[in-house]
Amino acid sequence: MTIDEIRSEIDRLDSELLRIFNERASLALAIGHIKKEKGLPVYDPTREKKIFERIQAQNPGPLDNQAIVRLFERVIDESRRLERIMTAEKTGR
């Protein structure tokens, strides 16, 4: 493959990432709504621990587990941030 061909492939993967990042954030928002309705706590460290264990156990590489954890920390952090923005907009705070 030439550099240009590999770059096209990377662009294709980036479009997939863009879709999944947004889809995942929407689902996290949906969980936030349900939790709010039911009066459940928003932050669930057990659930996050499980996510990190699962992805590390499944990681085929070449990225090592520390890199994978850093990537998913960012993914989870952006969902949480979005939830804060949405909540602030609704309550006017």
Added chain:
Amino acid sequence: MTIDEIRSEIDRLDSELLRIFNERASLALAIGHIKKEKGLPVYDPTREKKIFERIQAQNPGPLDNQAIVRLFERVIDESRRLERIMTAEKTGR
């Protein structure tokens, strides 16, 4: 959907993310090898600029463009880090 059903869906997306993160890192490594062979500079700010422009133009939300940029900065940073690790191992440095 119940919280458990939404979580299963998130787990499915996380497995996809795990696959794509690793696939993208492998492709970035492949480009690194070609560049090295041809004596081309590794860092290409024009290419990165294009990636960021493209994903922001395509972003459907709910994540805003700043969130998307932060996510892709992490993705690109981990590829670069991997490349440094691989190069260091080969040269024994």
